[in-house]
Amino acid sequence: MLTPEVDGDDAVGVNDARQARDPLRTDVLIVGGGLAGAALSHHLAKNGVETLLIERFDLNTQASGSNSGSIHAQIPNEPFTTHGEAWTRTFAPTVKLMMRSIELWATLGAELGVDLEVDQPGGLVCAFNEADLAGLRLKLRIEREQGLEGHLLSRSELRAIAPYVTERAIGGVHYPIEGKANPLIAAPAFARAAARLGARIMTRTALIGLTVRQGGFDIATTSGTIHALRVINCAGAEAGQLARMVGLDLPIEAYPIQTSVTEPTAPLIGHLLYAAGEKLSLKQNRLGNILIGGGWDARLDGQGRPxxxxxxxxxxxxxxxxxxxxxxxxxxxxxxxxxxxxxxxWKPLLGEAPRTPGFFLCFFPWMGFTAGPVVARAIGDLVLGRQPEVDLGPFLISNR
Ligand SMILES: Cc1cc2nc3c(=O)[nH]c(=O)nc-3n(C[C@H](O)[C@H](O)[C@H](O)COP(=O)(O)OP(=O)(O)OC[C@H]3O[C@@H](n4cnc5c(N)ncnc54)[C@H](O)[C@@H]3O)c2cc1C
Known part of the structure; x- marks a missing residue:
């Protein structure tokens, strides 16, 4: 009953725990079936750790399957403009996480055996006035200190590589490693690969309570009680509520935002395109549709749905x-x-809860699609008792 059933190549096996008579037991319980949870499930299964992932709906139905698929490395333009240089310098270490995640994205498809539609044509930020350009120069200087490659472009250099951009643009910055991947494919591919390695996955199972006990946790779910030695909170926008169950009060928020897509059209936009000081991300997928986003507010309806x-x-x-x-x-x-x-x-919240050993948080805000692979691997390494390959120091909840 607890063995994952993988139905052909497309379906992720789901165990029907509702029929289990005994409460379920696992070494590691992962809460949340988005990219973070699915990637963690895969990393731990690959390293021989027993895991059970629970997801209150179906896999990849929330942010990880609804995002714009941009793979960012640079410091985002909007908070850079609104929060200023001091914030930018404290945010800067995340650039290293994003860079490493992009390296992982480049080979993930081969590892998972799925084309994740990863393309890296480079990101391009357009500037429309001298103040924009001065800001981009400063931002680039801070990003280069973190090791990110970026090139300042004059008006003519911008036109040469992006003739589709308006003639009003007076220059910009090109970041060669940026690009895109397909959010509909990525998390399910991780989950399928994890299930093939023995990871268990239960969908339509919500965590509703959590009790810390000697050497582990009792987790109340809508499918019965689960006993786990360790818990990883990958609940995305709900992660704050789950953290509060172990007394952790973290500044986690949930915002409704939106993205638009056009009809397919002939190749037009060759980069991941941004505008200095504006909320914009623009790119064209392999089918020719253009995705238009940038974190614009959506709203909630009367029932709280975005x-x-x-x-x-x-x-x-x-x-x-x-x-x-x-x-x-x-x-x-x-x-x-x-x-x-x-x-x-905009900063990530990662690591083991200082006063609740065995309770881990894997939370990367706003750009968690880009960062999913690297933070899942890093938190998985902490669970495995290994030193993560990236420096989590500035983001550890134990250091806050
Ligand atoms: C419109 C939009 C566009 C975006 N564009 C980009 C982009 O271009 N590039 C980028 O890098 N990022 C982008 N993002 C952000 C990115 O999608 C998220 O940061 C990332 O997907 C978070 O992944 P996650 O796995 O942590 O969370 P999620 O994908 O939200 O997964 C969390 C899961 O936990 C489950 N869960 C919650 N509570 C419980 C519970 N009690 N019991 C069981 N399960 C529970 C939820 O149902 C959910 O499935 C965008 C987001 C949106 C909404």
């Missing part, structure tokens, strides 16, 4: 058209909203 906001859509399209005028001839066919896991200072 729904698209028309004013944000208009604002987002206006910025996009200002950067790529040719977009005016392409129809937007869909806008969707989802909840993103956030923190006001």
């Amino acid at each position: 729904v698209a906001d028309m004013a944000s859509l208009v604002g987002n399209l206006k910025v996009a058209l200002g950067v790529v005028p040719e977009l005016g001839s392409v129809d937007v066919v869909r806008t969707w909203a989802a909840i993103v896991n956030g923190t006001a200072d």
